[in-house]
Amino acid sequence: MQPACPVCGLDFSNSDTGDAGAVLLIMGLGAVIVIMAFWVEFHFSPPLWVHAVLWPIVTIPLAILIMRPMKAALVGAQFRRRPHEMGL
Template sequence: MNPADPDTEKGQPGIARAALFGLCPRCGAKTLFAGTVRFADRCRVCALDFTRFDVGDGPAAFLILIIGGLVATLAIGLQLAADPPYWLQALVWVPVTTLLVLGGLRLAKAGLLASEFRNRAGEGRLGK
């Protein structure tokens, strides 16, 4: 427990820990995901409604740009250094890209949801 972060003293995981392990941002149970990158509707332990958080498509768009640039750079570097056949390039980079996108998307979505919970972010309300 970090004394500088008062929320972790209440049993709530930090944003990074919640993102890495798929933890509920309120109780710390490993209940955030119902699939590889799909959120559960609610926490099975504390009943926090995950559907009220909207992480949108920001993490996916951001990851496409970053991972696409990284994989393209690595593939070009491999091509210039070793000149492997194109089928080998595809055999290497398609699964690497898929794993990086799925892992990165899971981390980014969980981190954004935990951040929204921690900062009490919500949709704007008219008329209160």
């Protein structure tokens, strides 16, 4: 993470979102992927190896893509709801 916002200069050193981004991502994306896996299984009944190949290809890039916006949203939520924790 950058030390400060390049636009407004907000110091990120006091921002602590912990593992919330990863936890929310695991639960949210995990649920979506499981639902999609069931849908593919019931509609196409592919062999098991298709699932083993398909879902990592879908899941890993999505997790990497979503992690930064998720973290940014949590920093934004902390800025909006608990600015005193960020020294403001």
